[in-house]
Amino acid sequence: MFLEGHIVEFLDSEQLRIAYVRKQERDRLHLVDPRGRNLSVNGDRVVIVHRTAFENDFPAFARQISEEVARRQAEIDVELLWQSLAEKPRELEAEELAEIFFAEASPEAASAMFRALMEDTLFFKRKGSQFFPKTEEQVSTERTRRQRQREREEFRERTASLIRQLVNNKDVPVTPETEPILDRIQNWLTYRTGDEAAAILEEIVGAARAREAAYAILLGAGRLDPSVDRFLVMAGIDPEFPPPLLEAAEQLLPRVPQPGRIDYQDVPAFTIDDEDTLEVDDALTVRRSGSKIIVGIHIADVSAFVEKGDLLDAEAARRCSSIYLPTVTVRMFPERLSTDLVSLTAGVPRPAFTVEVEWDEQGNRLGYRIALGTIRVERRLSYDQADEIIEAGDPSLEALHGLAKHLHLLRAERGAITFRRPELKIRVHGDAIHIKKVDPNTPSRLLVSEMMILANGLAADFASVNSMPVIYRTQEPREALAVEETPAIEALTFERIRKTFKRSRLSLTPGSHSGLGLSAYTQASSPIRRYADLVTQRQFTAILSGRPAPHVREELLQILVAAEAAEQEIRAIEDRSTNYWLLEYLSRRKKDEPLSAIALDSKGSIELEDYYLRAKIAGPNKLQPGDTIKVQIEAIDPAKGEVRFRVA
Template sequence: MESGEIVEYIDDQKIICAVVMEGGNQRLQLLTENNREVKIAFQRLCHRSKMRLDLSLGRNRLVEHLRAIAEKRIALADQIDIAELWDVLSPEPGWIDLNTMTGLCFPTDMDDDHESGVIRAMFKSRHHFKFKPDRFRPYTEEELAAIIALEEKAARQQRLIASGAAWINAVRSGSMDSRPERHQELSEIFKSYFLFEKDSPHCETARAIMKNAELKAIDGLFNHLVAVGEWCVDENVDLLRYHIPTDFSAGALDLAQSISTLSDDALRKTGRVDLTHLPTLTIDGQSTLDFDDALSIEIRNDHLLVGIHISDVAQFIKKGDRLDQEALSRGSSIYLPDNRISMAPPVLAENRLSLKKGHIRPAISTMVKVSRTGDIISYDIFPSIIRVDHQLSYFEANMSADTSDAIERLHDIAIRFREKRLSQGAIQIILPEINVWLDETGVPMVNRVNRESPGRMLIAEMMILSNWLSAKFLAENDIPAIFRSQPKPKSRILKNGTGTLFQNWMQRKQLNRFVLSPTPDHHCGLGLDAYVTASSPIRKYFDLVTQRQLRAGLGLEAPYSKTEIEAIIEQLARPMADVGRIQFRRNRYWLLKYLEGRIGEKEEAIVLQRRRNAYAVLLKSYMIECNLPQSSGIDLKPEDLVQVTIQHVNARNNILSVFMG
C-alpha cells in the first residue's frame, strides 16, 4: 500500500477517514481526520480510495482535506434510504457487491466517495442488510423482525438499567417517591439478584444497575428494598431463596375446614380401643399449639403400664389428597423465633389433629408393660381414642417432678431406658439448648434450656422408646418404612454417657449422618437395633408416612410399597435439607441480632482447636462458635478457658468477632 492513499477503518462503532503516512505488508501508519496518528493492521480497513493526498501539504492541510472528504461522504450516505432499498432487493436475497450496490444507489454518478457513502449508510443502519465492507445481503423478513425485536429489547434493557440506577440514587438521596408499586419490575430484579446472585435470570441487568448506581456490595440492594418498604429490616430471605410455601391452597383449606367440623363422638364408633378413662397428659413447650403426643401410666399388681399415645393424623389426612400433597411438598413444619410455618393448615394442626385437653382424639397407642424395676416386659400397638386430662409445659412438669406420682414414675422409667441404651453403646450428647424468641415488641430474647430437666428428659426418652417399638413392630411384620440408622462415630470421645461441655461439643462433630432406608439397621447413636420416627405426624411428613405403615400393620389401610418408600425418601431429601438449613440460619440470625446489643461485653469461651491464624472458640453462654485471633506470646490448647470481648456483630452478614480480654 502506497503512502498518501486515502483509506477508512472502523473504530468504536465509527468509520474514520485517514491517509496512509507509511505503508507496509501487515501494519499501516495513518493520520486520521481527528488529527491522530495511529497504527492499525491492514485487515482493519473497510475502504480504500483510488485518490491520493500529497503528504508534503503538511499535517494541518492533510487533516482539513480528510475532514472535508468525510463530510462529503456522510452527506452522500444520508441520501440513501436503506429501508426503501431493502424493499426493492429483499425479494431476491443474495450477496450484492459494493460496486453493484453503489450503482443502485447512485446510478448517474459513482466514485470513491459514493462507495464510501454506501458503506457508511449500510454500517449506520444494520437492520436491513448483513454488512461486510465489500458486499451486502438483504435480510429476510423473518431475520429483519428478529433483529428489530432484539434491538428493541436491548434498548428497553438500557432504559431499565438507567431507570433502576436513577431509582436507587433518588431513594438514597430522599428526593423521590419510593413506593415500590411504581417500580415493581425493578423490585423483582433486585430481589432475584440478591437471593440468587449469579444464578438469577436478572444477573446481568442487576449488576449493570448496581454499577451505574455505584453500589459496591450486594447489601446495597437489600438496604434499598428495605428503604422502599418492599422488605423489612429482618426479612427472612431464606424463605424466598428456598421457595418455602407459607400459604395453603384454597382446596387444602376447604378440606381442612371440613375435617375440623367432624364430631368427636363419631370416633367412638370406629372400632378403636376406648382409652378415655386413662389419665393422660402432654408435656410441651409453653408456646406449643400442635400437640402430637401424650403419656399415661397405670400401676398394676406386679408391673406398670406406660401408654405413649400419638395423634392419628393419618385418620384424617389421606394418601394423595390435597392436604397430603401440600404436606409432602413442605416435608416438615418450620419453627423459627419469629415465625411458625405448619406442614398442615393451622385450623387442622392446632385443633382436630392436636391432642388438646378435654377433647376426644384418635391415636395410635403403644402400651408398654414395664417391671417395677423399670425393665420392658412387652408391648402392644393399637388404634385408640383418648382424652387428654392435663396439658403441662416443661416448666410445670419440672415443678411437679417431686410431687406428681405419674411424672416421677415416668422419669424413673426414662432413666432406666436410657441406661439400657447406654449399655448397648448409645452416645448421649448432653448440651444446653439456647432458646431464642421475640418479645411482644419484636426484640430478641435468649435463655439457656436444660435439656436434662425431668420434663424434657422423660419426653425425649419416651419418644425414643415409642419409635423403637414402632420400628420393632414394622420389622417383625416385614413392613417397609422410613427406618433410621447411624454408623459408628468417626471417633468416640464420651465414655459411659458422661463428659465435659468441651467433650460433648467435640463428640457431636464426630458423629456420622443418619441414614434413611426402607429396611431396618442398627442406630449407633441411640444404641438400638432399629429405629423410626413416628411420634410427630402433625409436624413431619416422614413420621406421617411411618404412621400410615403402622396403620397398615393394624389393618387400617393399605401399606406403601418398598419402592414408594424409597421414592418418598428421595423426594424429601432436598426439602428436609432446606428446612434444617433455614431453621439453623434463622436461629443464628436472631442470636446474632441479640448479640449486636452486647458489643463490648466479656464472655467466657472454651478453646476448641487451633486454626491457621486463629483459634476456634465456643462462647459458653450462647453455645456459638467464632474465631479468636491469635495473640503474640499466648499459646492456647483445646479445652482452655479464656475470657473474650465481643467486638463486632452483624446478623445480616453472619459476622461475629471477638478479641482476647
C-alpha cells in the first residue's frame, strides 16, 4: 500500500504513535511526528491509516484525531464486546471490532478500539494487529490473579505504613493490626524465613540495619526477653538445645579405659585454662626417659562419645562452633557432654587423642607418635597459677616453657607471625561490665599456644604422609616487613603487619601456613568447641583403630564449606557483641574522661591505648602516625557500633 502523504498510527514498543509519512521507499517509511522529530520504520508496523494531508497541516490534524480517538475510547465497554463474541470466537482486526461496537469502522474508531484493547488485556489476546477473545476460564483465572496482585499491593502498602510507625516508635503499639506484622518480623528474625514484611523493613531502614531494627521493634513490643543476648537474637541463634538432644546427652555414660588405648594415667597430667573455662579440651604431660624429654599433648576424645550422623553430631554440624560472647557462651554440645563427660576434669579418667613427642636436651625433635589413650588430669591450673609455678622453677612446667620458647623461635625463623597483641576479655554479669586485659605473651599462654600448634602441625604431617582425608588450614605467604616489637609503637606496628595478612583458608589438600611457619597444619585440638576439629579427630581415631576414615573427601568438602561460612558468621557475631559491650562500658564509665590514644595515620584514624579500639577523631588535625594524644568521646552509639572522638 502506498502511504506517502498519509497520517498513520504505528506500533512502537507496544504503544500506538501517530505520524505523517513524508516518504516511502519500498517497505521503509520515513516519518515525522507531531513534535517534528524524524523517524524511520518498516511499513508492517503501521496498523491504522488516516487521511492524506499536507505536512504543514499535520500537527493540527494530529490533535483533532487524538481528541476524537480519546472520546471514542471512553465509550468502549471491553467486557460487553467480549461477551458478544464469546460464542463464536475468531481473530479480528481493530476495524472489524470497531464495526461491531460502533457500527462503523472509521480510522478513529479503529484506533480507539486498538488502544482500548491494548490497555485492558483481560478479555482479548493480541497477535500483531489482530485480537482473539479469551475463553471464560482464561478470563476467570486472570481475574483471580489480578485480584491477588491487588491484595498483595494493598498489603504491602499497609505493611510499609505500619512498619514505618513501628520503626519510629520506641514504645511499639500492640494492636490487632500490628500483631500479624510483629509475628512475621519475629519469625524472620528467629528462623530466618523469607518474608515480605522483612523485605519491606530492609527497604525502609536498609539491609545492613534491618535485623537491628527488627530487634528494637520486637523488644519495644515486649516480644523479646531483654536478658537474652541481642546479637544471638539478631543472628537467629537459639542457645537452647531441643529436648531430644538433651535426652541423648543424658543417656551417655563415662568411658572407662578401653583395650587398644595407651594408659597414661600414671603420668601426671595438668591443664592450663582461664579460671572460668568449663570446656577443657587439652592437657599436657612431660616426663623423662634417660636423656630424652617426652611431651604428651592430650586432646579430649569427643569422637568416643559422638558418632558420625547421630543426633549430637547432626546438631554440632548445624551449630559448627561454640560461640563466646561477653554475656553468654553458646555451646556446640549440651553441658552433660561438653563440660562433663568429655571435658578433661581433674581426678577422673578420660579418653584422649594424644600426640606424644620426644626431644633431646638441646631441643631437637627425635620423633613423635599419635595414639589413642586414657589420661587422668592431676592438676587444673589457671594461667596465672601456671605463671607462678614456672617462675618458681617447677621442673615440668619450666621444661615445657623452655621448649615452647625454642619452638616459637624456630617458627619465627620460618616466617611465622610472632607479634601478638594483648586482648580484652569482657564479661557482663547483670548490669555490670567487667573488662580484663589479657597478655598473650605470658609464659603459660606461650606454652599452651606452642604445644597446640605443635600437635596440630604434627597431626597434619601424619595425615599428609598417610594420605588421610582431613581438613587442612593453609595461608599464603605475606609481604615481608621489618618490625620493631616495642610497646611504644605496638599499635602502629600491628597496623602495618595487619595490612600484609593473607586470609587463612580451609582445604582438603595440605599446604603451607605462612602465619604459623609450618609446612602443613590442621586443627584437631578443640573438638568440644569446633565441629571441623571433631571431624578431623574422628578421621584420626578411626585410622588409629584400624577402621576406614568415616568421612570421604566429598563429605569433607561440604563440611569445609559450611565451616568456613560459619566461622565468618560467628566471628562477626563475637566481634559485634564485644564491640557493643566495650562501647557500652565507655559510654557509662569514660564518656567525660580524657583517654590515651595513638594516631595510626594522618587522616584521623586512632587507637585507644588501653582498649585497643580503632576509631576516628572529628575535625581537622595535624596528627602523624605514631603520635600519642588525649581524646574524648564526642558521640557514641553502642547499638549501632559507632563512636567518634575529639582531641581533648
